[in-house]
Amino acid sequence: MGVIDESQVFEFVVKKGNGVKGLTDSGLTSVPPRYVHPLEERIDRKKTIDASPFLGPPINLAGLEGENNGAIANALCKAATKLGFFQVVNHGVSVQVMERVKHAALTREVTRMEGLLEHDIHERRRGYAVMASRMPVHAALDYLKGANKMIYGIMGSLLRGLDVEVEDSALSLHTEAKAVNMNFYPPCPNPELTVGVGRHSDLAALTILLQDDIGGLYVKVEENGWIEIPPIEGALVINVGDTLEILSNGRHKSAEHRVIASSTQARVSVPIFVSPRPQTMIGPLSGLPEKDGKTVYKHLLFFWRVHG
Numbered sequence: 001m002g003v004i005d006e007s008q009v010f011e012f013v014v015k016k017g018n019g020v021k022g023l024t025d026s027g028l029t030s031v032p033p034r035y036v037h038p039l040e041e042r043i044d045r046k047k048t049i050d051a052s053p054f055l056g057p058p059i060n061l062a063g064l065e066g067e068n069n070g071a072i073a074n075a076l077c078k079a080a081t082k083l084g085f086f087q088v089v090n091h092g093v094s095v096q097v098m099e100r101v102k103h104a105a106l107t108r109e110v111t112r113m114e115g116l117l118e119h120d121i122h123e124r125r126r127g128y129a130v131m132a133s134r135m136p137v138h139a140a141l142d143y144l145k146g147a148n149k150m151i152y153g154i155m156g157s158l159l160r161g162l163d164v165e166v167e168d169s170a171l172s173l174h175t176e177a178k179a180v181n182m183n184f185y186p187p188c189p190n191p192e193l194t195v196g197v198g199r200h201s202d203l204a205a206l207t208i209l210l211q212d213d214i215g216g217l218y219v220k221v222e223e224n225g226w227i228e229i230p231p232i233e234g235a236l237v238i239n240v241g242d243t244l245e246i247l248s249n250g251r252h253k254s255a256e257h258r259v260i261a262s263s264t265q266a267r268v269s270v271p272i273f274v275s276p277r278p279q280t281m282i283g284p285l286s287g288l289p290e291k292d293g294k295t296v297y298k299h300l301l302f303f304w305r306v307h308g
């Protein structure tokens, strides 16, 4: 497999903080056995199904804050209830800011440091990637600043589209904690044997995802069916997380997704996870269970959703 002995992989990747980037840089020719995932979890690109019945064209957010935003709000609600994933343009984050964020995520210093966080590579979700929560601060702050209005606009539309009373304070409460993460997928010698990130849904209320032009993000649409969210220059990917699914009593979908690494190129993505604070009580918005004739989720502190 190259210069690093299998027995040394954990030491090299995790304890010494070299990360999977370090593994790739060491001249690895096949993925170490500890990165090989069970057959049913591997991603077969040939089995990707056509996205067009599930994923609409990017939603143009220009005018989302205006008086006549009904059509945009409707499009957002439709996409959130159907697939739970959609793309947006005219979102308020400038091209320069997006380029800087992607560049920061590619920086060697960051990816080396973050290898330290890759503590449990046996977990299903863990794959041939570095997933980290530290970004050079300026890039992250500009990204957040640019995205803020859009975040309130989208969350407002998705909550108010449920046709129950939603106070501005409820909107703030569920979007109070924002974290910018960084995912780095080094070129992988055998992407077909492993995953970049294994299937999972996000705990957050909403995820704003900046992906580069490599591709490889898959979303589950039905039993064993996965579609790819194609990279679109300048667009951001938005997905509903578990918290918003709960708030909406199951109407908005928090879809499972996963990522395949590329054999030839490094890939980066930069999510903003928009969540409530840990001590916030999360459950279906009041009035919704009555409207729907059923309660899909119980109330629970967000802390317990994360740590439960």
Ligand SMILES: O=C(O)CCC(=O)C(=O)O
Binding pocket: 181, 183, 197, 202, 209, 211, 217, 257, 258, 259, 268, 269, 271
């Ligand atoms: O890299 C991607 O495109 C998605 C990453 C992801 O799902 C996550 O960070 O939760």
Ligand SMILES: [Fe+2]
Binding pocket: 200, 201, 202, 257
């Ligand atoms: Fe995710």
